[in-house]
Amino acid sequence: MAKVIINDREETYEDGIRLVDIAAIHQDEYKDDIVLAKYKGSLTELHKVINGVGTLEFLTTADKDGRRAYRRSVVFLLQRALMDVYPLPDNPYLRVEHSLGQGDFCTIEGVGDITEDKLQELKSVMLDLVEQDIPLKKYSIKTTQAKEMFHSFNMKDKEQLLKYRTSSNINVYDLDGCIDYFYGYMVPSTKYLRYFDLLKFENGFMLMFPNGDKLVGDTRKVAEFTNPIKLFSVQQASSEFGRTMGVPTVGALNEAIATGRIKDIVLSQEAIMERNIGDLARTIASNHDVKFVMMAGPSSSGKTTFSHKLSAHLRALGCVPHPVPLDDFYLNRDQMPIDEYGEKDFESIEGLDISYFNECMVKLLKGERVLLPNFNFKTGKREYNDHYMQLGPNDILVIEGIHGLNDRMSASLPAESKYKIYLSALTQLSIDEHNPLSTADGRLIRRIVRDSRTRATSAAETIAMWDSVRRGEEKYIFPFQEHADYLFNTALIYEMAVLKLYVDPQLYAIEPDHPMYAEAKRLIKLLDYFLPMSPDVIPNNSLVREFIGGSCIL
Known part of the structure; x- marks a missing residue:
């Protein structure tokens, strides 16, 4: 008999029972x-057959791993529906370009401009497949066989990626004759995939999902599309840059590393980023009303290096920039607001002395001399250490903090005196045609590397706090990104290949019995698709040096 321990209760089943059958018994709870499930501490799909004794935990679409499985399974459902809507010999080529809000932006090559009618037809076919409850079958094949198969399917990105796989076998999925290779777990069958929508957008369409956040989301209701056109424009420009450089995918990056082209790619992207920062500085310097550059962005966007680079360009144009961290305007720690978990909420805007910040900034704008505070993180109190400031005709304050774009933070300042910049690391790479590389994963890997080097924080500790960091971003940063005057992408097309060298040892150090092991294993598998590259070719003023070390800026 198989024994499982669920929520500290022991249950007995016949050997060979599938997890999906046990899940059906417990679904009402x-x-x-x-x-998905965690069985004996490992993440696993519900089709798994169990024997013996082991702990069992079920994951739903409200859990991040469950949400990932749901979304990639809906993409597979879309691929299968395309076979009915565009039967051979049309041979449409689906490309999932990148995530956007609670959806994926997709294009279909080879069929012209996709119409609203075609989208509705696609959605209807997808819903029909859901009702049929078709299993997503998983089986293992030789990697060489998979490369030949994807070549015949014209899936060039997958074929190129598998060229650099060292494992002799890979797992593929089959959905009613549609075969593909995915980078994570899938749901058992199509009946789980009821909640999605297809919306016409720009030159493609949005595949929308539910917002599965445990606190505010409804996993059985498709999220609204907020049309973040500024963010979309930056993402499209980044994708176009990747194509121009000949490195739109991980497989293409591996090819560049293997053939010795990577140095030229590194130097070209560094030059382009420097040029873009220079153009931005000229825009700011040419507007003499601007006295406050307000910057915000999610964790590990490279805000520190960027602010130094922007300041250098402003100085070269005759401006006198001064950094002002919003953190210096924290309330004393004993005055901090409490979050829904009963913990001090250091992410909330209510933790900042908004009125005092506005008072100081208005006085500076009037030309008055102001004593600015410094926050002592050891004592948890604001201090005043002769940090006086008075704005001259060429002075500009570069103000950085997670609430920099929130109008409440600078409500007393005239709109014309502010220039708002949103920073994020929006990766240009896709793993392949159906799997964009997660921007959040890129930032998490950056943070693991930096926190280990500068704060002696282990990878497990960084991963453990990441969900809290992400919740703060969703509440306090992302809603204001479209308010920015300029959105700047700090991602570097090559960075995952070099970060791999630093983060892999830290991830492997997490033991199998650690609560963060499953996430570490997922990141290891992701990084396994990248060939490593030496940091020697990276300039010492590169933004990625903020994370790996060796920066001449910081």
Whole structure:
């Protein structure tokens, strides 16, 4: 008999029972749909057959791993529906370009401009496939066989990626004759995939998902599309840059590393980023009303290096920039607001002395001499250490903090005196045609490397706090990104290949019995698709040096 321990209760089943059958028994105990499981401490799909004794935990679409499985499975459902809507010999080529809000921006090559009618037809076919409850079958094949198969399917990105796989076998999925290779777990069958939408957008369409956040989301309701056109424009420009450089995918990056082209790619991208910062500085310097450059962005966007680079360019144009961290305007620690978990909320805008910040900035704008505070993070109190400031005709304050774009933060300042910049690391790479590389994963890997080097924080500790960091971003940063005057992408097309060298040892150090092991294993598998590259070719003023060390700026 198989024995499983669920929520400290022992249950007995016949050997050979599938997890999906046990999940069906327990589904009523969960608010959201069960789609994955952790069995004996390892993440696994529900089709797994179990024997013996082991602990069992079910994951739903409200859990991040369940949400990932749901979304990639809906993409697979879309691929299968395309076979009916565009039967051979049309041979459409689906490309999932990048995430955008709670959806994926997609294009279909080879069929012209996709119409609203075609999208509705696609959605109808997808819903029909859901009702048929078709299993997503998983099986292992030789990697060489997979490369030949994807070559015949004209999936060139997958074929190129598998060229650099060292494993002799890979797992592929089959959905009613549609075969593909995915980079993570899938749901058992199409009946789990009821909640999605297709919306016409720009030169393609949005595949929309539910917002599965445990606190504010409804996993059985598709999220609204907020049309973040500024963010979309930056992402499109980044993707176009990747194509121009001949490195739109991980496989193409590996090819560049293997053939010795990577140095030229590194130097070209560094030059382009420097040029873009220079153009931005000229825009700011040419507007003499601007006295406050307000910057914000999610964790590990490279805000520190960027602010130094921007300041250098402003100085070269005759401006006198002064950094002002919003953190210096924190309330004393004993005055901090409390979050929904009963912890001090250092992410909330209510933790900042908004009125005092506005008072100081208005006085500076009037030409008055002001004593600015410094926040002592050891004592948890604001201090005043002769940090006086008075703005001259060429002075500009470069103000950085997570609430920099929130109008509440600078409500007393005239709009014309402010220039708002949103920073984020929006990766240009896709893993392949159906799997964009997660921007959040890129930032997490950056942070693991930096925190280990500068704060003696282990990878496990950084991963453990990441969900809290992400919640703060969703509440306090992302809603204001479209308010920015300029969105700047700090991602470097080559960075994952060099970060791999620094982060892999830290991830491997996390033991299998550690709560963060499953996430570490997922990141290891992701990084396994990248060939490593030496940091020797990276200039010492590169933004990536903020994370790996060796910066001449910081």
